[in-house]
Amino acid sequence: MICLGIEGSAHTIAAAVVSSKGTVLSDVRDMYKTVEGGIIPIEAAKHHRNVKDVVIKKALEESKEKKIDLVAYSRGPGLSPCLHVALEAAKGISEHLKVPLIGVNHAVAHLTSGLLFTNAKDPVYIYVSGANTQIIVLENKRYRILGETLDTGLGNALDKFGRGIGLGFPAGPKIEELSKLGKYYKLPYTVKGMDLVFSGIVTKAINDFKNKKVSKEDLCFSMQETLFSMLTEVSERALAHTKKDELLLIGGVAANKRLVEMLSIMCKERNARFFSVPLQYAGDQAVMIAWQGLLEYNKVRKHIDIYPYERLDQIDVEW
Numbered sequence: 001m002i003c004l005g006i007e008g009s010a011h012t013i014a015a016a017v018v019s020s021k022g023t024v025l026s027d028v029r030d031m032y033k034t035v036e037g038g039i040i041p042i043e044a045a046k047h048h049r050n051v052k053d054v055v056i057k058k059a060l061e062e063s064k065e066k067k068i069d070l071v072a073y074s075r076g077p078g079l080s081p082c083l084h085v086a087l088e089a090a091k092g093i094s095e096h097l098k099v100p101l102i103g104v105n106h107a108v109a110h111l112t113s114g115l116l117f118t119n120a121k122d123p124v125y126i127y128v129s130g131a132n133t134q135i136i137v138l139e140n141k142r143y144r145i146l147g148e149t150l151d152t153g154l155g156n157a158l159d160k161f162g163r164g165i166g167l168g169f170p171a172g173p174k175i176e177e178l179s180k181l182g183k184y185y186k187l188p189y190t191v192k193g194m195d196l197v198f199s200g201i202v203t204k205a206i207n208d209f210k211n212k213k214v215s216k217e218d219l220c221f222s223m224q225e226t227l228f229s230m231l232t233e234v235s236e237r238a239l240a241h242t243k244k245d246e247l248l249l250i251g252g253v254a255a256n257k258r259l260v261e262m263l264s265i266m267c268k269e270r271n272a273r274f275f276s277v278p279l280q281y282a283g284d285q286a287v288m289i290a291w292q293g294l295l296e297y298n299k300v301r302k303h304i305d306i307y308p309y310e311r312l313d314q315i316d317v318e319w
């Protein structure tokens with residue numbers, strides 16, 4: 001089977017064609033970015049509306065597939081105005097091609113495509129993106145969230161900090177670059193059991209920058225060291241509790257080399273295998289949406305709509 005996937009839940013509008021063997025036949029993306037300031041949902045949706053047709057057309061052409069069997073779209077979680085654009089685009093193209101349409105959960109797609117792109121079988125998932133930070137395992141056909149952020153996602157925390165010191169969106173990659181020139185200075189460290197709290201640290205770091213106490217480079221380095229250590233601590237505890245011996249890092253922040261390094265050292269020390277989704281698939285893309293559509297093709301489908309607040313642990317894993 002061949003599936004066209006459409007992603008548009010946040011900053012990126014994307015289309016991809018994937019076969020049921022897991023072969024990526026095309027992968028086209030267009031990301032909304034800003035020089036300064038964060039993501040504005042209405043603006044991102046406008047961006048998606050402007051480029052969606054070109055993105056979908058390109059994905060279909062590049063795949064060289066004459067017959068598409070299924071269209072899958074990202075139904076949530078995400079920003080409502082953006083989710084709407086992706087849904088309308090998916091509806092339009094599925095009607096045009098006269099093929100079924102299926103909505104999939106964006107977070108689930110990150111997880112299952114993580115298995116497709118790596119050799120992990122039954123890992124503790126560390127899902128760190130802009131909006132999400134969750135430690136997850138699959139148990140009895142349900143994803144269980146063992147720990148999570150109590151305020152913003154780690155990526156959003158980095159982005160908010162970046163905005164506060166004058167970096168544009170997304171700030172994560174810029175922070176990683178600047179951190180290479182920085183040295184450590186102490187920031188608060190807030191782990192609550194298996195959960196994490198980021199916003200107080202972000203506020204403190206921005207204040208310290210504004211009061212000119214600390215350089216951008218030192219702040220970037222220290223933000224990374226602090227936030228990533230917190231995440232590594234709860235990840236280790238999740239491995240210990242579940243007795244699993246695989247860790248899989250997924251989501252946009254998985255692009256960060258220092259985070260990958262910290263988690264892999266921790267895994268090595270406790271004889272667990274560490275996997276990280278390949279860099280090119282860490283962030284939002286439509287390959288994962290198409291793949292999830294193929295996995296769920298024969299299963300009970302949810303009503304075609306957007307689900308901006310759908311949580312991972314509400315979903316029956318029937319595939």
Ligand code: ATP
Binds near residue numbers: 078283284
């Ligand atoms: P979700 O809806 O799954 O939460 P998302 O829409 O937030 O996903 P992703 O593309 O998965 O998007 O992740 C984007 C985040 O990843 C942004 O916050 C960005 O700053 C962060 N990021 C990207 N590259 C890096 C990097 N090298 N280091 C740190 N953070 C990064």
Ligand code: FE2
Binds near residue numbers: 129251252283284
């Ligand atoms: Fe995402």
